[in-house]
Amino acid sequence: MENAFFVVWFGLFGLFIGSLITHLAYRLPLILISRWQLACCPSIVQSLDKPHPFYLSLFSPSGCPHCHQPLTLASLIPVLSWLYQQGRCRDCHRTIGCTYPFTELTVALLFMVLASSNQNLLWLIILLMITCLLITAALIDIAHQLLPDVLTLPLICSGLIAASLEVSPVTLSTSLAGTLFGYGLLWLPAIVFKGIRKIEGLGRGDMKLLAGLGAWLGLDILPIVILVASVSALLFILITQRNKKNKNKRIAFGPFLAFAGWLALLKDPFMIDLSILLQALL
Template sequence: MLELLQGSPGLLAGLVFAFGLLVGSFLNVVILRLPPKLEYGWRRDAREHLELPLDAEPEPPGIVVRPSGCPNCGHRLAPWENIPLLSFALLRGRCRGCGQPISWQYPAVELLTGLLFLACALRFGATPQCLAALAFTGTLVALAGIDVRTQLLPDAITLPLLWLGLLLAATGVGFVDPVAAIAGAVAGYLSLWLVYQGFRLITGKEGMGFGDFKLLAALGAWCGGWAILPIVLMSSFIGAIVGGALMALQGQDRDVHIPFGPYLATAGWVQLLWGESLLQWYRNLSGLG
């Protein structure tokens, strides 16, 4: 099977794209269900620690236990209503039970994940590195989606991503050697931590959350210590453009917090796939190559 995929790039691309659509459908569930589940656990832990009576609020559904359904009317989705992209088109973007519009997040995340998986397949081919890149990509999509919706980067996702990067580096399947992975994790965390402390000292405000530190540490474990500066510069550039556009179009206050996780995730993904090519392009452009 591996030889067939290695000799048939088109087949590999098609299978990986279809797999990406399925993974994107699952990531929608993670993005929507994980934050309420975590917040419910945090509230219970806090009340137990303070020796307060527990609330009678129902526990939010788990990620894989409860079947998918309409958040408005509770309509349980039939199998054909769970087909990525196609179901949204067949239903014309509306729930079959109540007729309410279905959020565009669902097809957007499915299509985005499929396209990003396709890019990984075209970049790495049928190799162990491609599988690693797919795991990296899916995790970043989930983190970006959660951060956009809730301004949270859960430890339940960032820390496994960090440890997986270190593990892959140690086993030789990763994209950098173990020393570079460890250096990247340390440099990633400390760099944003220092920026955070400096910003708070000067302005008295918190410019970012600790989840951003952990995410950049994870990106460093995957991409290496030398990649931290390009990732920070690229994410800051993207964030400045998108943030400026949002303030101009929506009239947002400058004090409104804009999640930084999606920009870090975008920059880290680009760095993993094309970091060396971008560095060589810059060297050639500047005459240093």
């Protein structure tokens, strides 16, 4: 009974954290892109359409992405407020995308899975933080084809620090090897693809994300992470690009890496079995 209460409490907590993640995933790229434009070409930026100043701070209140009106306390209630308002802003009545409730429910579900996984408290807290980071990175990559350094580099550094403090399940040498191998594992195919097609196939953000996962997971499981991410991405492409209009649409690889990496961090039996099978074949 106590365990069920603990899991439900984590689910409710996850709803509110999911709301914060949508807030961060929406504003962070706007802030970064605005700063990059200003740093590169200050004279040109003056003539560009800039985001509303309301969205150029992570700490200003949440608001409607259309009319910029701040949300009331009732409108901040995860999922229920979106359902009550029928997916529309209470002020301008324009449609609010289902990304918000979907993310909130996804985070709640993942928090409940973690809460029921019988992890020790410190590792549970670490997993919760990594989960939030991976979801934020995935949302930004989907919307902007961008994996910011402010998310990927802390993942790498924290993994190495945790390994050096013997907090993570891998040793420091294994963590270092995983970081280097994770970056190199995508760097070489990216160079080859660019040489053949003359276009970018994988961004450096994907390499840094896999390096961050390598810092936490070590070397052995990374080929399985790549395999699961690649197969998941391929299935997604086959399903979504049957329509000719979508055939040239770029697909963000970050969400698939995040999904596969999260399964590996949770020591999912499927990932472990694949790893054992691959080692046996090699």
